[in-house]
Amino acid sequence: MNKNNRTEKHPLLQLISYMKPFRGKIRLATLFSVLNKLFDLAPPILIGAAVDIVVKGEESLISRLGYPDPFQQLLLLAAVTAVVWIFESIFQYLFEIYWRDLAQFTQDSLRKDAYRNMQEQELAFFEDRSTGDLIAILNDDINQLERFLDHGANDLIQVVVTVTVIGSIFMFAAPEIGWMALLPMPFIIWGSVWFQKKLGPRYSLVREKAGETSSQLVNNLGGMATIKSFGTEEFENDRISSLSEKYMDANRNVIRFSAAFVPLVRMLILAGFIGILIFAGFKTLDGEMEVGLYSVLIFVTQRLLWPLTRLGETFDLYQRAMASTRRVMSLLKMREKLPDGKRAITPDTVLGNYNFDGVSFEYRTGGKVLENLNLEIKAGQTVGIVGATGAGKSSLIKLLMRFYDVTGGRILLDGHDLRHYKINDVVRTVGLVSQDVFLFQGTVAENIRYGTFNATEKEIEQAARLAEAHDFIKELPEGYNTIVGERGQKLSGGQRQRISLARAILKDPPILILDEATSAVDNETEAAIQRSLFRITKNRTTLIIAHRLSTIRHADTIFVLDRGEVVESGKHDELIRTNGLYNQLWMVQMGERE
Numbered sequence: 001m002n003k004n005n006r007t008e009k010h011p012l013l014q015l016i017s018y019m020k021p022f023r024g025k026i027r028l029a030t031l032f033s034v035l036n037k038l039f040d041l042a043p044p045i046l047i048g049a050a051v052d053i054v055v056k057g058e059e060s061l062i063s064r065l066g067y068p069d070p071f072q073q074l075l076l077l078a079a080v081t082a083v084v085w086i087f088e089s090i091f092q093y094l095f096e097i098y099w100r101d102l103a104q105f106t107q108d109s110l111r112k113d114a115y116r117n118m119q120e121q122e123l124a125f126f127e128d129r130s131t132g133d134l135i136a137i138l139n140d141d142i143n144q145l146e147r148f149l150d151h152g153a154n155d156l157i158q159v160v161v162t163v164t165v166i167g168s169i170f171m172f173a174a175p176e177i178g179w180m181a182l183l184p185m186p187f188i189i190w191g192s193v194w195f196q197k198k199l200g201p202r203y204s205l206v207r208e209k210a211g212e213t214s215s216q217l218v219n220n221l222g223g224m225a226t227i228k229s230f231g232t233e234e235f236e237n238d239r240i241s242s243l244s245e246k247y248m249d250a251n252r253n254v255i256r257f258s259a260a261f262v263p264l265v266r267m268l269i270l271a272g273f274i275g276i277l278i279f280a281g282f283k284t285l286d287g288e289m290e291v292g293l294y295s296v297l298i299f300v301t302q303r304l305l306w307p308l309t310r311l312g313e314t315f316d317l318y319q320r321a322m323a324s325t326r327r328v329m330s331l332l333k334m335r336e337k338l339p340d341g342k343r344a345i346t347p348d349t350v351l352g353n354y355n356f357d358g359v360s361f362e363y364r365t366g367g368k369v370l371e372n373l374n375l376e377i378k379a380g381q382t383v384g385i386v387g388a389t390g391a392g393k394s395s396l397i398k399l400l401m402r403f404y405d406v407t408g409g410r411i412l413l414d415g416h417d418l419r420h421y422k423i424n425d426v427v428r429t430v431g432l433v434s435q436d437v438f439l440f441q442g443t444v445a446e447n448i449r450y451g452t453f454n455a456t457e458k459e460i461e462q463a464a465r466l467a468e469a470h471d472f473i474k475e476l477p478e479g480y481n482t483i484v485g486e487r488g489q490k491l492s493g494g495q496r497q498r499i500s501l502a503r504a505i506l507k508d509p510p511i512l513i514l515d516e517a518t519s520a521v522d523n524e525t526e527a528a529i530q531r532s533l534f535r536i537t538k539n540r541t542t543l544i545i546a547h548r549l550s551t552i553r554h555a556d557t558i559f560v561l562d563r564g565e566v567v568e569s570g571k572h573d574e575l576i577r578t579n580g581l582y583n584q585l586w587m588v589q590m591g592e593r594e
Contacts, residue, residue: 010322011322011323011325011326011329012322012325014325014329015145015325015329018106018110018329018332019102019106021109022102022105022106025098025101025102025105026102028094028098029095029098029099029102029153029154030157032091032094032095032098033091033095033099033154033157033158033161034157034158034161035087035091036088036091036092036094036095036158037157037158037161037162037165038161038165039084039085039087039088039091040088040158041161041162041165041166041300041303042084042088043081043084043085043299044295044296044299044300044303045169045296045300046077046080046081046084047295047296047299048293048295048296048299049077050074050077051291051295055291095154096154099149099150099151099153099154100149100150102149103145103146103147103148103149103150104146106145106146106149107142107143107145107146107149110142110145110328110332111138111142113332114137114138114142114328114331114332115138117331117332117334118134118138118331118334120337121334121336121337122336122337122338122403122404123398123403123404124336124363124364124404125334125336128364130211130212130215131215131218131219132211132212132213132214132215132216132217132218132219133211133212133214133215134331135214135218136207136210136211136214136215137211137327137328137331138331140207140210140214140324141207141324141325141327141328142324142328144320144321144323144324145321145324145325145328147317147320147321148317148318148320148321149321151314151317152314152317152318152321155313155314155317156314156318159314162303163185166300166301166303167185169296169297169300170297170300173293173296173297174280174283174289174293174297180272180275180276180279184268184269184271184272187268188265188268188269191261191264191265191268195257195258195261195315198257199254199257199258199315199316199319202250202253202254202257202319203254203319203320203322203323204323204326205250205253206247206250206251206254206320206323207323207324207327208250209243209246209247209250210247211327212243212246212247213240213243213244213246213247216239216240216243217240220236220240254316258315258316258319261315269301272301273301276297276298276301277298277301280294280297280298281294338402338404338405338423339419340422340423341419341420341421341422341423342420342422343416343420343421343422344421344422344425345421345422345425345426345429346425346428346429347428347429347508347509347510350413350414350429350510350511351379351380351414351510351541352377352379352380352413352414352429352510352511352540352541353376353377353378353379353412353413353414353415353541354376354377354400354411354412354413354541355375355376355377355411355412355415356373356374356375356376356409356411357374357409357410357411357412358372358373358374358408358409358410359372359373359374359399359406359408359409359410359411360372360373360406360407360408360409360564361392361395361399361404361406361407361408361564362407368564369392369395369564370392370395370396370399370406370564370565371563371564371565372408372409372565373392373396373409373564373565373566374566375559375566375569377541377543377557378541378556378557379414379541380539380540380541381541381542381556381557382533382537382542382544382552382554382555382556383541383542383543383544383555383556383557383558383559384544384546384551384552384555384557384558384559385543385544385545385546385558385559385561386545386546386547386549386552386558386559386560386561386582386585387560387561387562387581388562388585390563391561391562391563391564392561392563392564393515393516393545393561394515394516394545396545396561397432397513397515397543397545399411399418400418400430400513400543401426401427401430401432401513402418402419402421402423402426402427405419413426428509429509429510429511430509430511430512430513431504431505431507431508431509431511431512431513432504432513432515433497433500433501433503433504433512433513433514433515434500434515434516435515435516437493437496437497437499437500439484439491439496439499439500441483441484441485441486442483442484443478443480443481443482443483443484444473444476444479444480444481444482444484444499445457445460445480445481447484447499447503448460448463448464448480448499448502448503448506449503449506450503451503451507452503452506452507455506457480459506460480460502460506461480463502463503463505463506464480464498464499464502466502466505466532466535466536467498467499467501467502467505467532468498468528468531468532469495469498469499469501469502472495472498473499484496484499494528498528498532501514501532505532505536509540510540510541511540511541511542511543512536512537512540512541512542512543513542513543513544513545514533514542514543514544514545514546515545516545516546516547530550530551533551534554548589549572549582549585549586549589550589552572553572554572555571555572556571557569557570557571558570558571558572558575558582560575560580560581560582562581567580567581568580568581568582
């Protein structure tokens with residue numbers, strides 16, 4: 001996603017930098033992991049001491065501490081063992097709590113920050129990207145990081161402690177043979193780094209395939225009605241199967257490669273273990289090494305095996321986490337935001353006078369949509385905007401809402417360039433009713449109240465009455481408390497449109513925009529919306545993008561767009577008399593011309 005990937009820091013460094021607010025918890029979690037492993041490595045030494053007591057009796061190492069009786073020595077050893085196990089258990093409890101808390105705090109913070117930053121991007125950001133891939137980043141990738149912090153971070157720390165402590169034991173207690181156990185270490189470390197480099201690109205491919213699969217699933221779930229209406233279930237089954245198999249193949253490729261790591265490590269450690277077993281055994285048989293020390297060396301070599309064989313699983317978690325970190329950090333660093341203005345406005349201070357001064361606009365991909373557009377929308381007027389598909393009507397609305405900035409010219413609101421105002425202030429002054437109505441999962445009341453969260457039940461009902469939605473809402477199973485379903489799927493198109501209109505009315509903005517609000521509704525709903533408009537457009541600037549010309553026949557001014565330019569303007573009757581494009585559109589809709 002980020003264009004500056006070449007200069008980015010390693011994802012682990014990015015993650016550590018992001019987690020600076022949690023440094024205190026990281027230090028404590030690390031300390032508890034280290035202490036747990038130190039106590040965990042004590043039992044082999046205690047076993048060696050027990051063997052020493054049994055073999056040497058009163059001449060054992062512990063007897064030098066003032067306990068000549070072997071029975072007392074064993075009791076003392078048992079007490080020390082109990083203390084060691086208790087502290088090992090305490091520190092295990094503490095490191096698990098701290099690392100898991102850290103994982104929860106980090107994933108919670110990452111998800112909120114990534115979503116907040118994503119939401120601040122301009123609309124083009126979302127139009128250029130797959131929803132499913134963004135969901136995969138916010139959900140799957142962040143969860144992958146959580147799993148690594150849950151287990152992988154502690155495992156890496158404990159591997160380092162294990163190698164350091166056991167290496168020190170060998171070099172201090174038996175330097176002449178200790179090198180045999182440590183000899184495989186450079187090869188293991190080199191092999192780990194090599195495997196890590198090879199696994200990185202493979203896991204990036206896995207995350208990419210996961211995003212593609214998620215994207216298609218989200219797309220299909222949103223278009224289930226279309227799938228069923230065309231009977232393309234089998235086609236979509238095949239498409240999902242193909243994407244899922246590619247995801248599976250990418251994962252299998254990684255698994256087959258990473259699975260080879262543990263057996264190779266095991267063989268390397270086997271060489272060191274056999275060396276210690278044979279050569280330390282010979283020294284013990286020759287009386288050059290104590291039996292207890294020999295026992296310790298054998299046991300700690302075995303203890304070295306377990307964490308190093310788990311290193312493959314840990315690196316697997318690590319690489320998955322790093323691949324996910326790249327994607328999450330890329331989203332966090334995304335900067336595709338429109339520059340915010342500094343001039344503050346409130347709905348109470350806005351008159352609603354718009355001037356389009358030589359406005360041109362084009363999307364990133366595609367030709368110009370608007371070309372040198374000049375028009376004026378006077379405060380308090382109801383203005384209709386019509387034109388064939390592709391004339392630039394919806395693009396004009398996106399510019400007024402400042403979802404995009406003009407690529408040429410300027411739009412003035414009350415005499416000031418729209419780009420000079422704060423974006424959030426601009427949005428608060430406008431109520432938008434779109435053709436594609438979006439209702440959230442929740443009740444009817446919650447959807448009407450959306451954006452005006454402090455509205456009372458009385459105000460909600462009043463807005464619904466103005467939108468001519470109250471009567472059908474009362475007939476719903478639970479009235480205003482009826483759950484509308486995801487995207488409002490339990491309601492008809494006309495019902496959703498009127499709830500959307502009620503939402504805009506409740507906002508009570510000085511500027512109201514209806515973008516094809518009646519294009520997909522029945523005649524009864526259109527008539528209801530027209531009656532609503534007659535009441536709610538008074539004393540506010542209203543723009544109506546209309547497919548059905550009957551919706552705007554009483555507008556103060558109608559602008560006719562064609563290929564991004566205003567070709568006609570005037571009242572309905574005036575435009576009919578000119579016998580131009582508007583008259584042609586009217587005749588077609590009246591059934592007088594095909």
